[in-house]
Amino acid sequence: MTASTVLLAPDKFKGTATAAQVAAALARGITATAPDATLVSCPIADGGDGTLDAALAAGYSQHTTTVTGPTGEPRTARWAFDAENDTAVVELAETVGLQALPAGDLAARTASTRGLGELILAAARHGARTVMVGLGGSASTDLGAGLLQGLGARLLTCDGQPIGPGLDGLASLATADLTPALAALSATQLEIASDVTSPLLGPYGAAAVFGPQKGLSPAEVSEADAILKHAAHILDASDTHRDQEGAGAAGGTGFALLLLGAQPRSGADAVLELAGFDAHLDQAQLVITGEGALDEQTLRGKGPVEVARRATARDLPVIAVAGVVELDEEPLREAGIERTWDLVSRATSSADAMDRTAQLLEEVGREIGQWITEHGASDAPCSTPGTESGPLP
Structure with missing residues (x-):
């Protein structure tokens, strides 16, 4: 298949990993199973720390x-x-x-x-x-x-x-x-x-x-x-x-x-502008965003939602990775996020997920990379959003 360009635009996982560290861990996982994919890292923030x-x-x-x-x-x-x-x-x-x-x-x-x-x-x-x-x-x-x-x-x-x-x-x-x-x-x-x-x-x-x-x-x-x-x-x-x-x-x-x-x-909006996010979108077939917790606060203009808004305006699929996902299918889809993966369901506890954030992010990255290898980034996973703990279909 034609090599895909994947834009990695996560926010920080507060207390465990910076946005750049999240992007790097996902990239390591994706590269392991989709070596031909072109990965572009664009760490984001919403005005707070990061x-x-x-x-x-x-x-x-x-x-x-x-x-x-x-x-x-x-x-x-x-x-x-x-x-x-x-x-x-x-x-x-x-x-x-x-x-x-x-x-x-x-x-x-x-x-x-x-x-x-x-x-x-x-x-x-x-x-x-x-x-x-x-x-x-x-x-x-x-x-x-x-x-x-x-x-x-x-x-x-x-x-x-x-x-x-x-x-x-x-x-x-x-x-x-x-x-x-x-x-x-x-x-x-x-x-x-x-x-x-x-x-x-x-x-x-x-x-x-x-x-x-x-x-x-x-x-x-x-x-x-x-x-x-x-x-x-x-x-x-x-x-x-x-x-x-x-x-x-x-x-x-x-x-x-x-x-x-x-x-x-x-x-x-300000951080995405200074990061040149829109220019990166021009080359992307898939956008991956996320943050420590996808919850009601996320929907109030935080970074992942702004990423999704800009990407879906260009008909680009968006998936998200989070430490924990507290949102149901409808608000996620309305925000433009087609599917999510969480880390907590892969760990023995929330504390374990925080201790092993990088490892679990790589694990998720490998699953996403496997999907890209089999299907191509432009055909984003469109199954019911929510926490995913098993391998991609």
């Missing part, structure tokens, strides 16, 4: 800058730069992500986004005219106050002293002057890459939705919402941005970026 890796995989050059970590310690953070287009990509998770916390200890009240502001400033000083900021996995609920301080903004207490870090520091905010931060970005346009649509305040806001995973107790969530409301009014007296979609992203960091004139974008 966005930076997607930019680097797309050919952006890697840079590092020493910034302030989430609890004040120096931290070396990566960022990516495309010199041809003067475009940089920075990722919140590099500076104030949960994995950036020392010893993994939560710091719900004191974690600061200052390092993210310092990282943006480094990119702007390097010559970036556009800086895409990937939001996701934040350890903080500081309204992006630290970010603003990292860019030079003056956020002061009633005594005229700079406020302290994190939510606790934000509680003492009395006056704010964003002029230095705006001046530092006078030649730079910010873009927000995120699919979080939460407003800043209320039951669907930054504290209520995301605070508990950062360590806030139920009583502290209510207090945090009040602090955010008070501080947001000082920073934006017109209350223009607090109800805007995405203002609550990353503990309110979305709000701070909106104050700086950042343009919101779908995270998945």
Whole structure:
């Protein structure tokens, strides 16, 4: 048969494998049983952690800058730069992500986004005219106050002293002057890459939705919402941005970026664009996507669904591989995904699947490769979607 071109466009399997590692493991399996297939790797993300890796995989050059970590310690953070287009990509998770916390200890009240502001400033000083900021996995609920301080903004207490870090520091905010931060970005346009649509305040806001995973107790969530409301009014007296979609992203960091004139974008759409995904589609006969869990969140604009939307618009078949599949046939087909394979059903437990992610991905890849060898990628498997644990028909 004619050799097939298979586009591998997975998102990360959070906690076990990066998107690039997922693509590589699948590729090893497919090559073992379909050696004539042409494999094109295009790791993706949806604006959260993994966005930076997607930019680097797309050919952006890697840079590092020493910034302030989430609890004040120096931290070396990566960022990516495309010199041809003067475009940089920075990722919140590099500076104030949960994995950036020392010893993994939560710091719900004191974690600061200052390092993210310092990282943006480094990119702007390097010559970036556009800086895409990937939001996701934040350890903080500081309204992006630290970010603003990292860019030079003056956020002061009633005594005229700079406020302290994190939510606790934000509680003492009395006056704010964003002029230095705006001046530092006078030649730079910010873009927000995120699919979080939460407003800043209320039951669907930054504290209520995301605070508990950062360590806030139920009583502290209510207090945090009040602090955010008070501080947001000082920073934006017109209350223009607090109800805007995405203002609550990353503990309110979305709000701070909106104050700086950042343009919101779908995270998945932005990352696929920088990865040159559409150009890869031109050569593909089959598209393979996936992520750690295919669930209701997937359907809300996350990476695999955007991959499927673009591929099916060109009548290309799409299959998906996930750690676990929680969606039924109908929503999968409506999203453009014709069939799925999961890893959990191949393992003795969820923990075992996480421990053996690479091995199980290779196993799935071999099955997909066998099917390609027998039938060709353009005739994608069209049986009922769902978890698959046995060999392909």
